[in-house]
Amino acid sequence: MRSPAQERVQQLLIIAIIVLAMLWVLFPFYWAFVNSIKQTADAFQPGLIPFLQFDPTFEHWQTELAIPETQRAMLTSVILSTCAATIALVLGTPAAYALVRFRFTWISNTQLMIWFLAQRMIPPVVMVIPLFLIMRELYLLDSIWALVLLDATFTLPFPVIIMSQMFRELPIELEEAARIDGASPIQEFAQVALPLVTPGLVAAWIICLAFSWNEFLFAKTLTTETAIPLSAIIGGAEHYRGVLFWYVGQRVLLMMLPPVLLTLLAQRYIVRGLTFGAVKG
Amino acid sequence: MQTNQQMARDIRLPMRAHRGNDRIKHGFLVPAATWVLIFTLFPLLFALYTMMYSFRFGRFNQFVYANNLTRMLGDKNLHNALRVTLEFIILAVPIEMVLGFSLAILLDREIRGKHILRTLMIMPLFATPVAIGYLGITFYYERHGPINVLIHALGGAEIPWLSHPIWALISIVLIDIWQWTPFVFLIALAALQGIPLDLYEAAQADGCSAFQRFRYLTLPLMIPTLWLIVLLRLVECLKVLEIPTTLTRGGPARATEVYSLFTYRTALGFFDLGYATAQGFLLLAIALLMISVIFSRIRQLYQPESRDL
Numbered sequence: 001m002r003s004p005a006q007e008r009v010q011q012l013l014i015i016a017i018i019v020l021a022m023l024w025v026l027f028p029f030y031w032a033f034v035n036s037i038k039q040t041a042d043a044f045q046p047g048l049i050p051f052l053q054f055d056p057t058f059e060h061w062q063t064e065l066a067i068p069e070t071q072r073a074m075l076t077s078v079i080l081s082t083c084a085a086t087i088a089l090v091l092g093t094p095a096a097y098a099l100v101r102f103r104f105t106w107i108s109n110t111q112l113m114i115w116f117l118a119q120r121m122i123p124p125v126v127m128v129i130p131l132f133l134i135m136r137e138l139y140l141l142d143s144i145w146a147l148v149l150l151d152a153t154f155t156l157p158f159p160v161i162i163m164s165q166m167f168r169e170l171p172i173e174l175e176e177a178a179r180i181d182g183a184s185p186i187q188e189f190a191q192v193a194l195p196l197v198t199p200g201l202v203a204a205w206i207i208c209l210a211f212s213w214n215e216f217l218f219a220k221t222l223t224t225e226t227a228i229p230l231s232a233i234i235g236g237a238e239h240y241r242g243v244l245f246w247y248v249g250q251r252v253l254l255m256m257l258p259p260v261l262l263t264l265l266a267q268r269y270i271v272r273g274l275t276f277g278a279v280k281g
Numbered sequence: 282m283q284t285n286q287q288m289a290r291d292i293r294l295p296m297r298a299h300r301g302n303d304r305i306k307h308g309f310l311v312p313a314a315t316w317v318l319i320f321t322l323f324p325l326l327f328a329l330y331t332m333m334y335s336f337r338f339g340r341f342n343q344f345v346y347a348n349n350l351t352r353m354l355g356d357k358n359l360h361n362a363l364r365v366t367l368e369f370i371i372l373a374v375p376i377e378m379v380l381g382f383s384l385a386i387l388l389d390r391e392i393r394g395k396h397i398l399r400t401l402m403i404m405p406l407f408a409t410p411v412a413i414g415y416l417g418i419t420f421y422y423e424r425h426g427p428i429n430v431l432i433h434a435l436g437g438a439e440i441p442w443l444s445h446p447i448w449a450l451i452s453i454v455l456i457d458i459w460q461w462t463p464f465v466f467l468i469a470l471a472a473l474q475g476i477p478l479d480l481y482e483a484a485q486a487d488g489c490s491a492f493q494r495f496r497y498l499t500l501p502l503m504i505p506t507l508w509l510i511v512l513l514r515l516v517e518c519l520k521v522l523e524i525p526t527t528l529t530r531g532g533p534a535r536a537t538e539v540y541s542l543f544t545y546r547t548a549l550g551f552f553d554l555g556y557a558t559a560q561g562f563l564l565l566a567i568a569l570l571m572i573s574v575i576f577s578r579i580r581q582l583y584q585p586e587s588r589d590l
Binding site: 014015017018021022024025026027028029031032035045048091092094095097098099102104112115116118119120121122123124125126127128129130131132133134149150152153156160185186189210213214216217221231234235245248249251252255256259260262263264267270271274275278279 | 305306307308309310312313314316317320321324325327328331384387388392395397398399400401402403404405406407408409410411412413415416418419420422425427459463464467468471472475506509510513516519520522523526527540541544545548549554557558561562564565568569572
C-alpha cells in the first residue's frame with residue numbers, strides 16, 4: 001500500500017485541481033460582476049479586487065435599471081418564461097403519468113416517449129423559418145404569446161422526462177389503495193400521485209424556466225419592438241462606440257443570474273433531465 | 282444500467298388495467314401530443330412546402346422544384362459553414378470529454394470539497410449562451426483584456442483572440458469548453474457513482490491494481506454513458522449559434538460562421554427563405570443520421586447486459 005506521505009501528496013494534488021476548476025468556472029461570473037461595479041475611468045484597467053485596485057460603484061446598475069427598454073425586456077422575459085414553463089409542466093406532467101401508468105396500443109409507449117424527446121434533437125434553426133412565416137400569417141409577430149407557445153413546445157421534453165421518472169419510482173400500491181377506496185383515475189393522479197412528486201414538479205418547472213429564459217433564436221426572430229425579451233436585447237446589441245465594459249458586465253449578470261441561481265435549487269434533477277433519464281443524478 | 286432497470290420494469294409492470302378507461306388515459310396524453318403535433322410536425326411539413334419556392338421581398342414568389350436543394354451543392358459559403366461547424370466539433374467535443382471524464386474520475390471518492398464543486402459546476406450549464414458570448418468580447422479584449430494581461434505577465438505575446446481567423450475559432454471553442462465540460466463531468470460522475478462498490482472491492486481482493494480496476498472495470502461499465510454524452514454533445518454542437526453570434530458575429534470574414542448562423546443569415550439577413558429552409562433540412566438530416574448511428578451503437582452496448590438480468 002501507499003505510504004502516508006504519498007497519500008498526502010495525492011490529497012493536495014486533488015485539492016489543487018478542485019481549486020483550479022472552481023476558479024475556471026467562476027472567473028467569467030466574477031469578471032462580469034467586477035466590471036459592473038467599476039467606475040467608467042477604471043473600466044479598462046484589468047484590476048480584479050474592489051477597494052484595493054479601484055473604488056466600486058453601483059451607478060451603472062442604477063442607470064441601466066432605469067432604462068425603460070431594459071425594464072420592459074426584463075418584464076417580458078419574466079412573463080414569457082413563467083408562462084412557458086407553466087404550460088410545459090401542465091401539458092407534460094399528465095403525459096408523463098400516462099406514459100408510465102397506462103399502456104397504449106396504437107403506438108407503443110417507447111415510441112411516444114421518443115416522440116416527445118425528439119423536440120430537443122431538432123435543430124431550432126430548421127423550425128424558425130416556417131414558424132416565422134406562420135406567425136406572420138397569424139399576425140403574431142412581435143407578440144409575447146407566440147414566444148410563450150414556442151418555448152413551451154421546446155421545453156416540453158423536460159417535464160415529460162423528469163416526471164415520468166418520478167412517477168415510475170412511486171410505488172403503485174399507493175394509487176391502488178386509493179382506487180380500492182373508490183378514487184377515480186383522475187383523483188389517483190391529482191390527489192395521490194401528484195402531491196408525492198412535488199419536488200420533481202418544482203425542479204422540472206425551474207429547468208423549463210431556465211431554458212425559456214435563455215432561449216435566443218426565436219426571441220430574436222419573432223420580435224421586433226414591443227415583445228423583445230432580454231436575451232434578444234443582449235444578442236442584438238451593437239457596439240459602435242467600442243465595448244462598454246461596465247455595461248456588458250451588468251447586462252450579462254442581469255441575464256445570467258436568474259437561471260443560474262434558480263437551477264441550483266433543482267440540482268438533483270438536472271442530470272436526469274439533461275440525459276433524457278438515461279443517467280440518474 | 283439505468284435503461285436496463287427501466288426496461289425490466291416496463292416488462293414487469295405493464296401499466297395498470299383500467300379497463301374501459303381509454304377516454305381517461307387518452308385524456309392524460311392527448312393534450313401534450315397534439316400540442317407537439319401542432320407546433321413541431323405542422324411547421325416541418327410547412328417547411329417542406331416552403332423549400333420548393335423562391336422568395337421575393339419575403340413573399341412566396343415562384344415554384345422552383347428542387348432548385349433550392351441543388352443550389353447547396355455549389356454554394357461555397359455553405360461548404361465553409363459546414364467546415365467551420367466540423368472544426369468546432371472536432372476541437373470542442375474531445376477536449377470536453379477528456380476533461381470532464383478525468384475530473385469525474387478524480388472526484389469519484391470521498392473528498393470534502395466535492396459537493397461544492399458539483400454545485401458550482403451546474404452554474405455554467407445554465408448561463409445564458411448569448412450573455413456569455415457578449416461577455417467574451419470583454420475578457421478576450423486584445424488590449425488590456427484580462428487574458429492577454431495574464432499572458433503578457435507570464436511573458437507570452439498577446440494573442441489576437443477575435444481578429445485572427447484561427448484564434449477566433451479557438452475563442453469560441455474555449456467558451457464552449459467552459460460551458461459544457463461541467464455537463465460531461467456531472468453526467469460521468471453520476472454514472473460513476475452508480476457503479477456498485479462491491480465490484481471494486483472484489484477486484485481489489487483479486488489483487489487488481491488501480492490502473493487495472495480502471496481499465497477492466499470502470500471503463501467498460503462507463504462506455505455506454507460516454508457514448509450517450511458524446512451523442513448529446515454532438516447534437517448540441519450542431520445547434521451551436523448563440524456564442525458565435527454575439528462573440529464574433531461569424532467573423533473575421535466567415536471564419537466562425539457556424540452552420541446555424543449561416544442559415545439564420547440566409548433566412549433573416551437575405552430573406553432567401555426557401556433556400557434557408559433547404560439548408561435547415563440538410564442540418565436536420567445530418568443530425569438524424571448522427572443520432573441513429575450513435576444510438577444503434579449505444580443499444581448494442583446495452584443489449585448484452587440486459588440478457589444477464
